[in-house]
Amino acid sequence: MSTALTCTWTSPQAGTAQVVIEGELEYTTAAQLPRLVGDRLADAPGVEDVRLDCDGLEFCDSSGLSALLRVHALVTDAGRRLHLDNRRPALDRLLALTGTFTYLTGEAPASRARADS
Template identity: 45%
Template structure:
């Protein structure tokens, strides 16, 4: 059995108004506060942000507390007027999101996104 991998969160700004938040390690009861705090700090540092790309490619584990953290990040991002995208999701994360009926919450277009597409 491999030892738990502590969560690490970093962000970059690959494009104007876009922030990429990368998570590495395990997202659980002990670490979800770090993700939420990092997202809050990131949004405060980039008030012009309209797109948050949460890179889950190196997320090793996510439990129900981790899902609660993802939901909190989603609320923070939407409150800031931005959209959240979960990039590089593993099959395990997709299964967990499907099982908890959260996949559409994180992957379906928001009403604002749909409205913008119709105006284009």
């Protein structure tokens, strides 16, 4: 298993930041994501929405989940909204199993299942 992680912050439109996550969010890489988001939020007062693009997220363990929870805290404590976009089924299962699905996504697990069918 590779332990590479790339997180890229862009501002595709006014008021929105997008963080593209590629690779594995796990014990050895988990600190990267909250550090990037915290640093960039401090320099982006006009950003209202932070969108994590999870399409390239290949693996997420409990340390990765902890990183997502830290990012959620950083974003919401700054008065902004967090969105987890393009989630893969494995990430949705992890969030559902840990009881963090609704907290991190703002969606009910059942509504997501209906939307995917």
